[in-house]
Amino acid sequence: MARIHRDVSVLGSMALVALCLYCGVAGAVLNYTPGLRYDFYKNSCPRADDIVFEQMTEIFKTKPTAQDGDFGKNVAPDLLRLHFHDCFVRGCEGSVLMDKPGSEKTAPPNGRLEGFDAVDKIKAALEGECPGTVSCADLLAFAARDGVRLTGGFFYRVPAGRRDGYDSIAAEATKNLPDPRMNVDQLTLNFKNQGLTRDEMVILSGAHTIGDVACHHIDNRLYTYPGNNGVVPSLPRAFVKKLKGICPRPNLFDITVDMDQVTPIRFDSQYYKNLASKTSVLSSDQVLYDDVRTRPLVRVLESKLAFLSKFGPAMVRMGNINVLTGNQGEVRLNCRRKNSPGSA
Structure with missing residues (x-):
């Protein structure tokens, strides 16, 4: 209870700092990449943003069926993850969406990527109103933003003007995407290679407040940790019991577990509170609290206002890769x- 009172007492100052940082970063990204503008589609497709949000809202409210593919509330984390996995390989140019032998989709880190049917639906709507105008890379950036908005996060402006690449190579995805067992040094280097800071790595990791992960990714937490019957000693017993109820044995690739076990479909700061209570699902998340270099920022981001204020600018930075x-x-x-040759 004492910690809760302390957090509340500093909420005002943390919020002020967060909002000031938001203003500074948001201003800095206006000219971060030549060719990207917030009003890029003002004349060529003025309703581009609205079309994406309308389609995302419709998909979000759809009850999933066999005919609807990967529709429903999962569209939010699915499109957020697609945008991230796109940007970290070849940059934000839509290569993760391509169907071809040996494409990024076939790489092990992308084995559970979903949301492709939703992208097709959104793209069809855009093509219906503005043929050959809005790129798939911009579509992903808009849709990821709207997924955050639909699940309770803050709206943030996304500059546009990205163009789509021509190729997609599985080996590049394997090389560039972070592994769920990385430590802080490895994660920091992985993000640095993309031009992002350690602080931005901690902020962008908060996207794990929604979405799920395959059970086999937490075998190292529940079944294969050296000693202690394979369980990480710092995990609370009740949490271990809960996770094993979802993932009853190792090597389960087709069963998933929510990364936030408290508010799994709400874009909030619960992810960081879970780190503080040792109840994160992935080891690459828990290390952000365990490491003294990243823990101070984690504690700041336990404030919902602080996290949501910083997340948008960090996403805009990532979307410029x-x-x-x-x-x-x-x-x-x-x-x-x-x-094809000759296409508009």
């Missing part, structure tokens, strides 16, 4: 394949 603009790349008519 190695983008194609101007005459580079193309605007795919179908997000799953590059345009």
Whole structure:
């Protein structure tokens, strides 16, 4: 109870700091990448943002069925994850969406990626109103933002003008995407390679407040940890029992577990509170609290206002990674394949 009172007493000052940082970072990204603008589609497709949000809202409210593919509330974490996995491989240029032999989709880190049917639906709506205008890379950036908004997070403006790449290579995904067993040094280097800071790594990791992960990714927490019957000693007993109830044995690839066991479909700061109570699901999340270099920021981000204020600017920074603009790349008519010669 004492910790709760202390957190409340400093909420005002943390919120002020968060909002000031928000203003500073948001201003800095206006000219971060030449070719990206907040009003990019003002004349060519003025309803682009609205179309994406309308489609995301419709999908979000859809009760999943066999015919609907990967629709429903999972569209929020699915599209957020697609945008992240896209940007960390070749930059934010839509390569993760491509269907071809040996594409990024076939790489082990992307084995459970979903949301492709939702992308197809959104793209069809955009093509219906503005043919050959809005890139798949911009679609992902808009849809990821709207997924955050639909699950309770803050709206943030997304600059546009990205173009789509021509290729997608599995080996590049395996090389560049972070592993769920990484420590802070490894995660920091992984994000640094993309031009992102350690603080931004901690902030962007908060996306794990929604979504799930395959059970086999937590075998090292429940079944294969050296000694202690394979269980990480710091995990609370009740939490271990809960996780083993969901993941009853190791090597389960088809069963998933929510990364936030408290508010799994709400975009809030519960993720960071879970780190403080040792009830994070992934080891690569828990290390952010266990490491003294990242713990202070984790404690700040336990405030919902602080986290949500910082998350948008960090996402905008991530969305600028190695983008194609101007005459580079193309605007795919179908997000799953590059345009054929002669396509508009």
